[in-house]
Amino acid sequence: MAKKEITTVEEMPEVSTKTVSKKEITRVEDLPGVGPKTAEKLAEAGYGELMSIATASAAEIAVIADLGEGTAAKIIIEARSALNLGFETGLSALEKRKNIGKLSTGSKEFDNLLGGGIETQAITECYGAFGSGKTQLSHQLSINAQLPKEQGGLEGGVLFIDTENTFRPERIMQMAQSAGMDPEKALANIHVGRAYNSDHQLLLVEKAKDLVKDNNVKLIIVDSITSHFRSDYIGRGTLANRQQKLNQHMHALQKLADTYNLAVYITNQVMSRPDMLFGDPTAPIGGNIVGHQSTFRLYLRKSKGDLRIAKLVDSPNLPDGEAIFRVTTEGIKDKE
Numbered sequence: 001m002a003k004k005e006i007t008t009v010e011e012m013p014e015v016s017t018k019t020v021s022k023k024e025i026t027r028v029e030d031l032p033g034v035g036p037k038t039a040e041k042l043a044e045a046g047y048g049e050l051m052s053i054a055t056a057s058a059a060e061i062a063v064i065a066d067l068g069e070g071t072a073a074k075i076i077i078e079a080r081s082a083l084n085l086g087f088e089t090g091l092s093a094l095e096k097r098k099n100i101g102k103l104s105t106g107s108k109e110f111d112n113l114l115g116g117g118i119e120t121q122a123i124t125e126c127y128g129a130f131g132s133g134k135t136q137l138s139h140q141l142s143i144n145a146q147l148p149k150e151q152g153g154l155e156g157g158v159l160f161i162d163t164e165n166t167f168r169p170e171r172i173m174q175m176a177q178s179a180g181m182d183p184e185k186a187l188a189n190i191h192v193g194r195a196y197n198s199d200h201q202l203l204l205v206e207k208a209k210d211l212v213k214d215n216n217v218k219l220i221i222v223d224s225i226t227s228h229f230r231s232d233y234i235g236r237g238t239l240a241n242r243q244q245k246l247n248q249h250m251h252a253l254q255k256l257a258d259t260y261n262l263a264v265y266i267t268n269q270v271m272s273r274p275d276m277l278f279g280d281p282t283a284p285i286g287g288n289i290v291g292h293q294s295t296f297r298l299y300l301r302k303s304k305g306d307l308r309i310a311k312l313v314d315s316p317n318l319p320d321g322e323a324i325f326r327v328t329t330e331g332i333k334d335k336e
Ligand code: GTP
Pocket: 128, 129, 130, 131, 132, 133, 134, 135, 136, 137, 171, 269, 306, 327, 328, 329, 330
């Protein structure tokens, strides 16, 4: 018997007509199981895009859209598959890692600790007590990100989310001058968003996509990541809610880091741990959520005078260790 000639995709073995005629999903209302009413409810609650659905939890969607958790979970799975989230080959992961940029801190010793500098496609969390240099480093990175690659820069703009009103243009100008840059040009490349509360902070990051694209942003700073969350969610009863929002925030930052090959630097204060009798009785705020979702964690502490010690606490591919640097009028420098 002559084998039937295959001329259309439907005639191929293993391909059912269902697969072929599947409509492309580009909007929330295209998702199976989402009618116009549900889409409207979701959009009103800030879930108007496939990405926000794909990264939500079934419990969240169930409550917002008034659905069973099973249905909500199916909708999330559909959104994920429509966005092609999920697996990539080891080869394409390697290809992506080849594009990782390294942003210099201003100190060679500090850079060495980080394997060359702060990485793009990753979140670097810096925690430490007041005056340990977290904000000073954020200002220095805002300058350095604009430098040519040969000088440890990323040749891009900066998005600075300021939650504690600590961004100082005068300090930027001072550091820019020391780096041999035009101070006003340096300031023009830094886009500052002042966050007034934790929801506002979330929104600033969720709406950052266009700004990032249009201004070739290569560094996003959040100084600090937890202060609003700490004051907005007081009491144990709201802790789960807080952690969930913080989780969403960290996800949004990581997504930007991956999509636009940019570096994310976040600061975090420490709380004292009176229960700890030996060693350094401090722990970063935000607990596991911030810690687990940061690729690199740095602990800064004060030493004599303008000396500071940076300790690499958690890194996927670098040995833990310490570096000593200096916070000077000119900016972050080597100790000698
Ligand atoms: P919190 O936000 O309070 O938790 O602290 P932080 O870790 O952000 O500290 P920050 O980076 O603000 O460090 C403040 C310290 O940096 C000051 O105590 C000074 O030692 C140093 N510093 C800040 N500005 C200057 C400056 O213009 N010149 C010099 N030489 N040092 C500065």
